[in-house]
Structures are given as structure tokens and as C-alpha cells.
Amino acid sequence: MIRFENVSVTYEEDAEPTLRDVNLTVPEGELVLLVGPSGVGKSTLLGAVSGLVPHFTGGTLTGRVTVDGRDTRTHPPRELADLVGTVGQDPSAHFVTDTVEDELAYGMESLGLAPGVMRRRVEETLDLLGLAELRDRPIATLSGGQRQRVAIGSVLTPHPKVLVLDEPTSALDPSAAEDVLAVLQRLVHDLGTTVLLAEHRLERVVQYADQVLMLPDGVMGAPAGIMAVSPVHPPVVGLGRLAGWDPLPLTVRDARRRAGELKARLEDRVPAGPLPHGPASPASEARGSGGGAPGHGKGRSGGIGLFKRRRTETAPGPAPLVLAEGLAVRRGRVEALRRIDLQVQAGETLALMGRNGAGKSTLLSTLVGMIAPTSGTVRVAGRVPHSTSPRELIRQVGLVPQEPRDLLYADTVAAECAAADGDAGAAPGTCRALVSELLPGVADDTHPRDLSEGQRLALALAVVLTGRPPLLLLDEPTRGLDYAAKARLVARLRTLAAEGHAIVLATHDVELAAELAHRVVIIADGEVVADGPTAEVVVSSPAFSPQVAKILAPQPWLTVEQVEAAL
Amino acid sequence: MKVSDVLRAPEASRSNALHAGAWWVWALGLAVAASRTTNPLLLGLLVGVAGYVVAARRTDAPWARSYGAFVKLGLFVVFLRVVFSLLLGSPIPGTHLMFTLPEVPLPEWAQGVRIGGRVTAEQLVFALYDGAKLATLLICVGAANSLANPARLLKSLPGALYEAGVAVVVAMTFAPNMVADVVRLRTARRLRGRPTGGVRAVLQIGLPVLEGALERSIAVAASMDARGYGRTAQVPASVRRTTNVLTLGGLLGICAGSYGLLAAEGAGYGLPLLGAGLLAAMAGLRLGGRRTVRTRYRPDHWGMRAWLVAGSGVAVAVLMIWANTYAPEALHPGVVPLEAPELPLWPAVSVLVGLLPAFVAPVPATAPASKEKA
Incomplete structure (x- = not known):
């Protein structure tokens, strides 16, 4: 279906080709997963299939790309539109019309399908993707997961033979991601659609793939074979490699069948805390008390709503860094947050989880004073965030937003750093030193836009850390990060927590939460529905539990690292 | 009932x-x-x-x-x-x-x-x-x-104008998107501890806002292209030429006709010229519609x-x-x-x-x- 023959792509400004001599054949009806670290040309390869590379992006493509026999050299993207459906990384950049139904029909209208056919396919697609409730909704009012489904639906309606998706689940919560992947699998199985997708979150997709294509080497093969050697792999594979299982299991189910012996070996051992400063033994202590404040003795963190206030009165200890009581936020007629009670201690890492649009970002915005609470109180280091001057506040709390690019507006890294030093009143060079530490080898005159997603995140983190805020907030920090970048981020955040920074992450990435967080707070519909030590909360809810926990349940192991340390 | x-x-x-x-x-x-x-x-x-x-x-x-x-x-x-x-x-x-x-x-x-x-x-x-x-x-x-x-x-x-119309509508979403960008960047300024008002703030925000808007426009254009925007049907050269002549001639007729109506001395020929121009332009648009293959999904009745x-x-x-x-x-x-x-x-x-x-x-x-x- 898709053939690449000696394909190399070079963009004008670079000396090195982004793709070099790629040869591959994707047979019809296969789901092919593209893996590899950031910046090896995954997006370029995907773009070459739809013809956007080089017709739209510029650059030189040598060799030949054919899709169903059509050469992309002679067929611009619009001539391939009936054959290839493409969804890019950012679904909101994909929409041409403004309501869901029109968006689904747009591609078919361009192809000139008969009105009756269009109507039927729109109805089918609405059902297939569970969008029927949203059909008349303006796209601007949809949540991230809904948008992603609309974007996929909009390329499905012309019934393309090939579907090209760039990180379709990165922005989604675990259950929305599963919905999307289930749809893709149905397309492959029922309609014989060929799907080519790039994704960093392998734990979500690898079990659905028929073949895995690894860049930059361009090796393609069965998932188990590739995963055995791949430097990037999901935790289930990590555990399998550790335990020496062969063939390597790719799904939690396969792994669980093999896990009997491993479980027996782990039976009488106790997982080490996820962090150096973590609660001494989450398995025993946390079980009953519902909270463990790392580094400051026991039993003094948030706890579950009802019990919290009583305990605050009785328990001695340092004042919490974040104290929210009865916090509520309204936006127009929407109650984004309701009666939130939350405490965060210094040195504690807290993961905020919950479906898209549950109110996680709103809570973070309230903590940095961007949104004033409608009722209730919020204190950060004893200050009221929304009435504290920004200059003073950044020394108390720093937020790395979902789109780190928003935080950067100078045109070189050096200028960005100088500005950050000025803003925070830090000694000149402070920020630059942080950047060198987090991002070795970035030149002073690089434009922030030319950095990769992970590098940009590191730069934004450095900018925020320049003010040395005791409280650090991160909104979806692992979107678009490969495993290596994620590992660096995890290491860095652990060091910060060990130095006494409190860290609050809003994330959909259960593996990240398992590796990093002492405590998990789950928000649904603007309310806190669960608050407790990671092991407890995460193991008890299937949607939010990491793969290792699912495999070794009911034992409270969360990460491969813990298992490795215990063996 | x-x-x-x-x-x-x-x-x-x-x-x-x-x-x-x-x-x-x-x-x-x-x-x-x-x-x-x-x-x-x-x-x-x-x-x-x-x-x-x-x-x-x-x-x-x-x-x-x-x-x-x-x-x-x-x-x-x-x-x-x-x-x-x-x-x-x-x-x-x-x-x-x-x-x-x-x-x-x-x-x-x-x-x-x-x-x-x-x-x-x-x-x-x-x-x-x-x-x-x-x-x-x-x-x-x-x-x-x-x-x-x-x-x-x-x-x-009419079909011939639809593509241009889409371009105009997409261009019009530029403004609300830019407003959203300004809000986002003002937030970012606050996060970096800078005041959000004042002339300096506006200048510093201005460039990234324009950049962002431009990038988004390019992304939307890529998406439209990949979804078949601007696909045309093959039409005989004669039809294409007739379309051009009719449309251009019609527009000229409309211009001359309206000038005639407004100018004091030309009232006599103004009206017929305007009418003829309108007719020719409409015929041109109709013929031009043959080049577009697009259909319409649930048009309003x-x-x-x-x-x-x-x-x-x-x-x-x-x-x-x-x-x-x-x-x-x-x-x-x-x-x-x-x-x-x-x-x-x-x-x-x-x-x-x-x-x-x-x-x-x-x-x-x-x-x-x-x-x-x-």
C-alpha cells in the first residue's frame, strides 16, 4: 500500500538529511507503529505519505514514495485526499469549519461525494466515534479528547485507504486514548484500512500494532522482535526483559499470565519508595493513614476531604506550602472547581489526574493567581496568589504551562535567560547555568522555536526555576517527550523534590505519576474524588494504574525500577 | 394534533x-x-x-x-x-x-x-x-x-465562489484566534513575573502573537490541502476561456454601468449596460462552477x-x-x-x-x- 524507495528528505537550512535512504513497504490493512526518539524524522516520514512533504513544507525529497500506486511527486496532497487521511499533532490546527457535523463533512464535500452518501457516512462516523451527542456543538467548546476524535472522524468520512496519525493519544486521558485506539483497531480489522501512526506513549499502542518501524535505522518487524532490542519501550516490555520472559509479552494480559513466578519471588519483599524522600514504606504505613508527608514525619498531608480538617487541627508540623479550603471557581455558567480541599507540603510530589476537562489546569491556574477563586480560600506559602504582585509571586510558585512555548518569547536562548534573570531578580547567569545543566549542548543563539519539544520544556523549566520557587507546577509535562527526555525530566524533578521543592503535576501519564508522585489526587467534574498515596490510589483504579501495577496486582509494585531494586 | x-x-x-x-x-x-x-x-x-x-x-x-x-x-x-x-x-x-x-x-x-x-x-x-x-x-x-x-x-x-469564501472565513477566524493568543501570552507574562499592562508589554507580546497566528494559518492551510481543498475537475479549454471572457466582461460592464448611472450625462446607457454586465458575470460564475467538484452537505433549506x-x-x-x-x-x-x-x-x-x-x-x-x- 505504501512504498518508500531510497527516500531521503533534506530541508534547506540543514546540512544533514532528516531522513536518509528509507526503504519500506507497508502492506494493506496493517497497523504500523513508528517509534524512535524525538527529532529522527517521524513527522517528516508521515508527511511524506500524505504528500505534505515536500509539497507543503518545502525541502527536497529524493527517491520515490508511492501510495496505492500514486507517486507523491506528481500528486499534490489534494490529489491524494481521497486516499490518505492525515491528522497532525495538534488537532485544533486541523479544523476548517466550526461545528462538528460540518467538520466531518468537509473532506467529502471537497471530494464531491453525493449528498446522500455524505449524510450516511456522517451518521456512521458519529456513531463509530461516539460523537452523536456533540454533532451540533461548535468545535471551540470541545475538550481535548473530543477534538481528537472529531479530527480523526473528519479524515475517516472520505473512507481513505491509508490513515496517517501523528501522536493521536498524547493529549488524551487514558480512557479517551483507549477509545481512540479501539476505533483505529476496528478500522483495521473491519475495513482493512492501513494505519501508520507515530506515538511516544508506547504503553498505550504497542499491543495494537501489527508491525513496528524503528527510526532512525528504518528497521521494520513484528512488535515483539523490535521491542526486544528497542531503546524505547513500554514498562511491560521493561518488566519482561528484566524477568527474562521469552517471547516478550506486549500486553498486560500476556504478562500477567507469565507473572506467577515473578510474583512469588516478590511476595515477601516491599517496594522501595518511589523517591529518595518518599514515604518510608507506602505499602505498610500509607495503607491505613491515607497520607504520608515525605521528609516531615508521617500522617500530615492532605488526606481525603472529610477527614482533612480535623487532622489539620490536631496534627502539629510545618504549615503546608499550598492550602486550599472550599475552593470553588466558576467560569461563566460553568463550575470548573467545587469545594476543593488540598494541602501540599514542602518536598512532596503530587500528581493531579482526571479526564480531559476535569479542572486540573484550572486548579493550577488558581494556584498561580491567574484565576481568582469564586469562593473559598487558597494560600500559597501564606500568600493569596491572585492578589500578590507577579514579581513577588514567581519567587513562591512557578508554572510550566501545557504549551511551554507560551512562556518563551525572546528570539534566542541567551536572551531568554537574561530576561529570566531580570524577572526573577537572580544573579546574571543563573538561568543559563540551569539551562546548561538541563540541556547540555544548546547554543546561546538557538531560536527557542527550533528546539525540540523536550528541549523547549527544559528551557521553560529552567526559566521557571530561575526564581527558585519552593512550589513548582507542571501542566502535562510529558506531552511529546520521548522516553529518554522523560527519564531526564523524571531525574531532574526527583532531585528538585529532594532539595525540598514541592511539585504538583497535572498529567494523563500514569507511568509518570507512578515513577514520581508521592500522592495522587484524582479530580472529576471539578471535585476531588480520590486523594492518597500513589500506590493506594493508582492500584485501586484501573484507568489510572500503571502497567506494572496491573501485571503484579494485588502486590503494590508501580515501576520496573522498584521491581529491579527489590530483586 | x-x-x-x-x-x-x-x-x-x-x-x-x-x-x-x-x-x-x-x-x-x-x-x-x-x-x-x-x-x-x-x-x-x-x-x-x-x-x-x-x-x-x-x-x-x-x-x-x-x-x-x-x-x-x-x-x-x-x-x-x-x-x-x-x-x-x-x-x-x-x-x-x-x-x-x-x-x-x-x-x-x-x-x-x-x-x-x-x-x-x-x-x-x-x-x-x-x-x-x-x-x-x-x-x-x-x-x-x-x-x-x-x-x-x-x-x-455559487460554487465558483465557494473556495474563495472558505478562505475569507478562515481568514476571519484569524482575529478571534489572535485575541486568544494575546490572552495566553499575557498569562505567560504574569507567570514570568512581569506586569501585564503598559506599552512595553504590548510590544513584547505583539511579535509572538503575530508569529503564532501565522504558524496556525499555515497549519490550517496544510490541513485544508490534505483534505482536498481546491481539487478541480478537468474542463475543456474552450469552456475555461468562455468563463474568463464572461466574468471579466461582466465585471467591466458592471463598472461602466454604475458609472453611467451615477454620472449626470450617462443615464441613458447606464442601466442597460449594468444589466448586461450583471448577466454576463452571473453566467461566468455559473460556468466557472463546473470546474469545482465539490458538493454540499445538508445545505439550509x-x-x-x-x-x-x-x-x-x-x-x-x-x-x-x-x-x-x-x-x-x-x-x-x-x-x-x-x-x-x-x-x-x-x-x-x-x-x-x-x-x-x-x-x-x-x-x-x-x-x-x-x-x-x-
């Missing part, structure tokens, strides 16, 4: 959506009526009618929020008109002197221009009436804007309710024009000498005809629990 049940407006859905054009005809009808009177009571009544219909029939969609902006713009226009009248004086002779502003002496060659000086009650009232008329026009346009989805209007364009809505607007306009013949002085209350405006009965009743859409147009469903935030 009882007759009253049949007559009651149904709940709005995609299939019974009122044609966007009907709303525009209705609103333009009100606007024409507004342009025919300076009576503030009648103008107020028109604004009231437009506002009532908007309140009764608008949806929760983002484009439906523009009504408030147009009302504010209208008030600003009134204010501006009065301020200019205060500063620059007015040709209206008046006897009720209210106060005298210090007058700026101007040189000889600026005769006829005055800055400051006498301010009379008559001139202020005249400026108010005039401003109110403009404001009403704006508010009528605002009403159409918030009742009809601009993108839906596109579906009614012009049904009975659309006729009623559009008809009520036209009726208001016609009745008001007619009222100018039987009650001109009531529609234009005297300014010199000053007199209190009266509400003439029949013109007022005819304005109320414009309320019809509030009863016949389909009722938008009450906002489906808008819990998921944007």
Missing part, C-alpha cells in the same frame, strides 16, 4: 435550521427602516425588536456572542457623534444656547471650520438623533451576526419559516418607507424649533412586525450541560 401545536416553533436542529440568508434579509430590512427615520422613539423600538429576537433565538455558539459587542459599538458611535458636534460645531442654526466652549482661532484659509464655540441644544439633539440612527443600523447588523452562523452563509454561495422571517424584515422596511409619505414629520421630529418627538401609532405598529421571527423561528435547544470547558 391541535392547530396551535403545529404553529408553535419547533426546537432548532440541523434539519430545520433557518436559512442564514433569511436572518440577514430580516436584519437588513430593519436596518433600512432605521435609515428612514430619526425619531428616537421609533429607533429605540427597532433596537428593542432586534434585541428581543436575539434574546429569544440566539444560540450559545461563539459567534452568537457578538451582539453585545455591536451594542457597545453603537453606543460608542452615538457618543462620538455628540463629541464631534460639540467640538466642531454644527450647521444647525439654534437659539437655545447651552454653553460656549473656548474657540480656537483658526487662520483665514480655514474658513468654515470651527473648533469650539457656541453649543446649542438644537445641535446636540440633532447629533443625538443622527448618532442613534447609525447605532441602530449597527445593532441590526449585529443581530444578524449573532443569529446566523457566518459559515452557513457560505453554503449558499429556504422553507416557510425562512419566508416568514425574511418577509417580516422586508415588511418593516416597506412599511417604514411608505410611512415617510403619509407621516413624514412624525418620522423626522423637528429640531429647529425643538419639539418633543412623538410616537406615531402606525409606524410603531409596523416596526413591531419585525418581532415575527421571535415566534416563528425554531427555538434553540437550551444549552446542553456545558460542563466540558473549552
